[in-house]
Amino acid sequence: MAKVVGLVNLHSNVDLKGLTERRPVASVSFLGRYGIIDFVLSNFSNSQIDNVGILIKEKPRSLFKHLSNGNAWNFNSKRGGVQLLYDEKFANNNMYNHDINNILENIAFIEKNKPDYVVISPAHIITTMDFSEAIKAHRQSGAEISIVYKKIKNANETFIGSDFLKVKDGVVQAIDKNKGNIKNRAISLETYIFNTKALIKLLKEAQKVSTFFDLRDILSYVLDEKKINAYEFKGFAAIIDSFEAYFKVCQSFLNIDVSTKVFKNNWPIFTNTNDTPPTKYLKNADVQNSFVANGAVIDGTVSGCIIGREVSIGKGAVVKNSIIFSGAKVEADAVLENVIVDKDARIKKIKELKGSADEPLYVKEGDVV
Amino acid sequence: MAKVVGLVNLHSNVDLKGLTERRPVASVSFLGRYGIIDFVLSNFSNSQIDNVGILIKEKPRSLFKHLSNGNAWNFNSKRGGVQLLYDEKFANNNMYNHDINNILENIAFIEKNKPDYVVISPAHIITTMDFSEAIKAHRQSGAEISIVYKKIKNANETFIGSDFLKVKDGVVQAIDKNKGNIKNRAISLETYIFNTKALIKLLKEAQKVSTFFDLRDILSYVLDEKKINAYEFKGFAAIIDSFEAYFKVCQSFLNIDVSTKVFKNNWPIFTNTNDTPPTKYLKNADVQNSFVANGAVIDGTVSGCIIGREVSIGKGAVVKNSIIFSGAKVEADAVLENVIVDKDARIKKIKELKGSADEPLYVKEGDVV
């Protein structure tokens, strides 16, 4: 079996407003139970890739915590595990704090593991991708580099600002930025497969061209001279590239067709254990069309919501189309609609909070409103 | 039982030359098998303090790796564990990158655990201190703050630059810097016990006085107004505050009286597992007066040495009074005396390397000489 190292690339400029003020996108809560990074980590684990490095761009603390038990993702501790890769030197220097510098700073991680292939994938694009199939196709293509893409029909609504590919006979012809002007696009999922030697050569080349270049830049740059294989991924993919996108992607999982595509029996999504009891529905509970994590206590009306761990919804409270993070408390008779309530916040009963589906309101971690 | 949070304080200005170029003191190899931080972590664990935060000053990567399995130190994962606390904001700003800013930045860690007491202790002072006894004495003293000290008789040779205390009736009268001019001193082990409220009050006060103040500064500053208890520790304590001190402290463990004081049956020193086989002594091996870790293969002459994991010493090689880090290779017929050879370095047979006991030579990680 080929030896593969996985890299989770957190060097993206995604900003989810308040949600990413004190944490990176990777550790933002998702569906009440997960961190966003759980999906890509589970993909690596389920693809039998046991050696995974996480290219941390910033705000490492919440990641330390989330990842402190790497075993949650079922990486074989005897064959690898999760390693945090951080480029302290450039942490406060945005122009230099990019994926290429981070990989080069931590090149020992790759050198030590001597992989045949390196798979690089971001956290903020949610997929259930079997990397082993992508690697197989990559090997068969004979190319040294592959980019994974997905054909979408609503490129005017989503993945705006992402790269799209022009593909001919399975080879990337051009890479350009999706400006949202055309519906049908072959969108890059920012997932790359490299022969290890080709990766290292490419990174060194990038540094020569411009020390500001990141991976996306250098791939576009070398496209003319190098054959880059295009691998089409046909499964579920959604990008969380803004606060509003976060809200919409979360809500889309309430559609049972979407959640069935992602939560498959043979593709578990791993996350940390929290030792919370089942959720308790009290006698005034009236809950429909919602995802509910364990440990919540609900005595109010809830619909179209994502309710996190140990959330409490008081009697008479009405919560609609909202996302309530773990530990938050919605007190009796409070009314919420289109709101994202961050961890451990408390909504007092006198409040009525209404956002819109396009612009949900946001209540900060720990706030009392 | 009182609830206690432990903090390992890595905010010290200790510089071990090449050894700390790419790693903090905390993760420098010690006695071939440990990292320096293992001692303070084991002390917390053996003292039944399960919630431990590590105040990281810089170079976090090697710590991520060493600590990735917090369970090695036997912290009860259901009651706590190890948390890495890092102050990204000031990581590149030496004046602000001090322990007080780090604790305040990560105050949520303390608030969440609601401890009665907080114990703060550095990694680079090697002890086998039972913190539960120190806490008991602290509580009995009625003081809100205690400083742990040790009476030493060679303050002209060691702990130079450390604080010493003037103690009267168990109360700290004055704190001053040991300039090495007097032999008998009550040296501060930089281990502090605080009632939690008093700590938080003190930190806030420090910020008001000067944003450059660290813990040592503010303790001196408030000494006149506050009763600070002095707790005498009578066990083993050695400070690693320079490259030369590192060499001497390591060598001192070859004295069986020293190592017997530190390695006690009821006070295990925990560290990571490495799955290395036993050490193999070949037919030309001639080894005396040395510490040897597992996985080494020795066919040469070794005396007065500390031999790390998976070190190989070739036939005819002569290694005296040296410290060989894990994975290093001393090839046949090489001659070494008073040398520290860092990880994975290779000494070719043509070389003869001699330093002195006061100024050992240093061979960098991975170097081939």
Place this chain on the structure above:
Amino acid sequence: MGKELVAMILAGGRGSRLKALTAKVAKPAVHFGGKYRIIDFPLSNCANSGIDVVGVLTQYESVELGSYVGVGTKWGLDGNSSAAAILPARERDEVGATWYAGTADAIAQNIEFLDAYDPEYVLILSGDHIYKMDYDEMLAAHKEKGADLTVAVLNVSMKEASRFGIMNTNDDLSIYEFEEKPEKPKSTLASMGIYIFTYKQLRKYLKADAKKKDSHHDFGMDIIPAMLADNKKLFAYEFKGYWKDVGTVESLWQANMDLLHDTELDLYNIKKDWKIYSEDTLAKPQLIGLDAKIKNTLVTQGCMVDGEVEGSVLFNNVSVGATAKVVDSVLMPGVLVEEGAEVYKAIIDENVIIKAGQVINKEAKEVALVSNNDRG
């Protein structure tokens, strides 16, 4: 250096009165309360009481139970100085292959295990009780009284007393007599089957009991009477709070229902930090459908509920279809209640499918048990 106290959990019984529920697993491994197994309670109590060495004695269907307990990770018992040790009936050099013949015999066959930890005290527990108890307080009482044996007791009603082993005590709670299910109880202090022994005494009495040919090798029937006869210091320790032996289908159902209403048996940590630890499954969060109505119910992750559920406990990966109705019932992991089916006052065993339109136990007088396993 010996441990102060080692706990031993008796988890070997067949649990025949749980019928089909224990056809394939030992009673302590039976699912409970939406996400737990029964043995989570004594194990979590140990962890929360600061006990770090726990032996689990197994015999009947020991594989699933053994792999569930594992090395105790789920309860934080897997540290370097802690242990959760599975102690199956086994073959040994001098005695050959011997099954556990009674509660006292089971402990007696593991005296070498206890000796290795050299404990001052041994706590004996059952693997099939639901309760939250601080054993450290009981140990403090044991030490304060200088007892040889302390028996945890529950103050039951006079009516119930004749169903229990009753401890007759003096004013200082010292025990002068033990009566098994007395027709005319003199006291209402019922033994909970939880004992703290001073190990020296336990060891002596077990060794003596092992030699007696006519002994049942049982704590209640043999060891306690022998100690009373010798005027040893036996004390009762009164436990106040929720406690239930879930030995029958009816009591297992009742204990699940108690989770919905009983304030003592609270799992939501309102009073103090006394978590019941359990395994975590990989299921997604529960998905509540457009037509769901859920009241007075516990639902755990992996469930998909689109029907009406009231007064029930739903375990991992239970599905309740639209227009289905589940009332006062316990649905074990993987149960599927198809659209329009109805279930009343029942325990539905793992992976059972209640077909569309099927109605279970509508009259709801007794608790119904539906299982894919057959057992008398």
Place this chain on the structure above:
Amino acid sequence: MGKELVAMILAGGRGSRLKALTAKVAKPAVHFGGKYRIIDFPLSNCANSGIDVVGVLTQYESVELGSYVGVGTKWGLDGNSSAAAILPARERDEVGATWYAGTADAIAQNIEFLDAYDPEYVLILSGDHIYKMDYDEMLAAHKEKGADLTVAVLNVSMKEASRFGIMNTNDDLSIYEFEEKPEKPKSTLASMGIYIFTYKQLRKYLKADAKKKDSHHDFGMDIIPAMLADNKKLFAYEFKGYWKDVGTVESLWQANMDLLHDTELDLYNIKKDWKIYSEDTLAKPQLIGLDAKIKNTLVTQGCMVDGEVEGSVLFNNVSVGATAKVVDSVLMPGVLVEEGAEVYKAIIDENVIIKAGQVINKEAKEVALVSNNDRG
């Protein structure tokens, strides 16, 4: 979704020929090679071969072995989709309490465990062999031949052949006959007791064998002959490399000695990444004293050596005092050789103290065994 292959390690035997060494522990839990236990070898082989579900069948002294194997963490078998499951002889609902009666019976009693994983192939291993083998290559051969059963064999000398079960094969390595310890061997391909079965076939033959009253319920004596009689496809798979059954004191000593000299049984990863995983102790690094002389010897952490040691294997926390002499010997964990004592060609069992001036086995003809335990 079934597993492709599940491994089952037979680890229940008494190992009587290891005498005092197995008085208190099962043979697979016996210490070996300075820091290992025998069962580390098959378990590490499984881990390194990419096998992630391993059942360990226990019966004799199963506690220490069971807690050592635990949930398989030491071998990286504790992931969410992997498992190391302890399978003790146990009581079950329909059959009652039954001990394992033979190798085949032990597997037969765990058919439900296998069924739960629904494997295509089952690998049967012994818990008491020392070797490094890639089972994945053997599986590839099994699949390529379309075999019902593949038996791993070692090409032994004609002289040794009559001590083994011998597979008589055709040119394509198909087996036409099996002879247990033949006086006049027709072949030198000795069975290593390592089998890969296509599970469907294994299941069928185990079920049939269980019903036979006169069967020994043994793979060699019953299952293989029955399959041969039915003209099933049995193939030999030749293993080349170091292999040793450490069933006697002499062979256990020899295997330890082989670690010092045999290039096939290399633990220092010179050839390829095939680590033997084991437990790690909390001992300090070994401390070698001023008067030590150590040659041709394995020494592990926690040892303190100040004497002369040659051609020996020293386990955890062994101490050899100044002027003591240890030659060609195996010192199990915690052995103390006091000053001036001498030990030749011996296995010294755990925690034995060789007193100052004592001389063990000076003539060094046979291997001496010194133990605190008595056993015939």
